[in-house]
Amino acid sequence: MIMGASGASVWYNLRVGHPCRAAPIIDYDLTFLFQPMLMLGITIGVSLSVVFPYWLISVLTVILFIGTSSRSAFKGIEMWREESKVKESEAEQRQTLVSSHGELEVNTGYEPLVPKEERTGLKLMMFNMNVKKTMILFLTWISFLLLQVFKNNVVACSRLYWVFNLLQFPVALGLFGYECVKLYKESKSRRVTGNQDMICDAAIDWTVVNLALCALSGLVGGTVGGLLGSGGGFVLGPLLLEIGVIPQVASATATFVMMFSSSLSVVEFYLLKRFPIPFAMYLTGVSVLAGFWGQCLVRKIVGILRRASIIVFILSGVIFASALTMGVVGVEKSVSMIHNHEFMGFLDFCSSQ
DSSP, X not given: XXXXXXXXXXXXXXXSOOSSSSSOSSOHHHHHHHHHHHHHHHHHHHHHHTTSOHHHHHHHHHHHHHHHHHHHHHHHHXXXXXXXXXXXXXXXXXXXXXXXXXXXXXXXXXXXXXXXXXXXXXXXXXXXXXXXXXXXHHHHHHHHHHHHHHHHTSOTTSHHHHHHXXXXXXXXXXXXXXXXXXXXXXXXXXXXXXXXOOSSSOOSOOOHHHHHHHHHXXXXXXXXXXXXXXXXXHHHHHHHHHTTOOHHHHHHHXXXXXXXXXXXXHHHHHHXXXXXXXXXXXXXXXXXXXXXXHHHHHHHHHHHHTOXXXXXXXXXXXXXXXXXXXXXXXXXXXXXXHHTTOOOSOOOHHHHO
């Protein structure tokens, strides 16, 4: 479902312009930063999903989802207040801007955080799609995929098995390290020269501490995504908002990264023979339609209300609903397992792979 919805969302977002400046709606610097760590976390999470007991996965997921949804809600409230101030300021300006003929002059300047599409059709899509960087991300995805296939064809916990597992780290850290060095150098250079412009859409200084926190967050998000098969978007979306990315770009960037990470999660669960294909195909079709039309509806609402914070509230609501659902389902299944005297402890790692 996540893979289908993210794919449909990416297709829609490629046809939407950046709301604030002449830049792609997808922040490729942030995708380079988060995608490799998310994919590394997913491979860890999928392996742990067959070891951890169901009740523990449910508890950890509910705690994480409640935390991220709460933080997103506070962020949405903060953005709503800022947008209200902007609206009040604009209303005052309209009342005072009167022409020499006594007519009201309408300010046609840009409205912050409101979608603005200047290009249309194929030109806008090609502008949003950085082919070179997309190919690098695709090659990273292929590298992880091949390592999973090779790992699946050797004896679990054999020497070769661990070699293929460990090879994932240089693949992930290579791309992540390259982007870290780039962001750190540019950020340091701009601080020295007093340049306040953002390097990418994130409104933070790219210090060593912030880069390390991004790596840890990506790894945690990927691990959770691997445990649930969700692609890590429930962590990445709020994280992008937290570092100052505006909602439209955060949504587009998160779904773009999720398209890669969730598809890797799907492949890994398939290799573990925990993937019912007919049921999955049905859910994929439904999620593709839901993802595309959901993006259309949200963009329309944002355009009408002129408040991008709506995206944040929707994200927070979805995460909170997921936490409640996971909690209810987890309790029901745990009670059933207790009633049936089923084993509820940790499984052996090697025998469960």
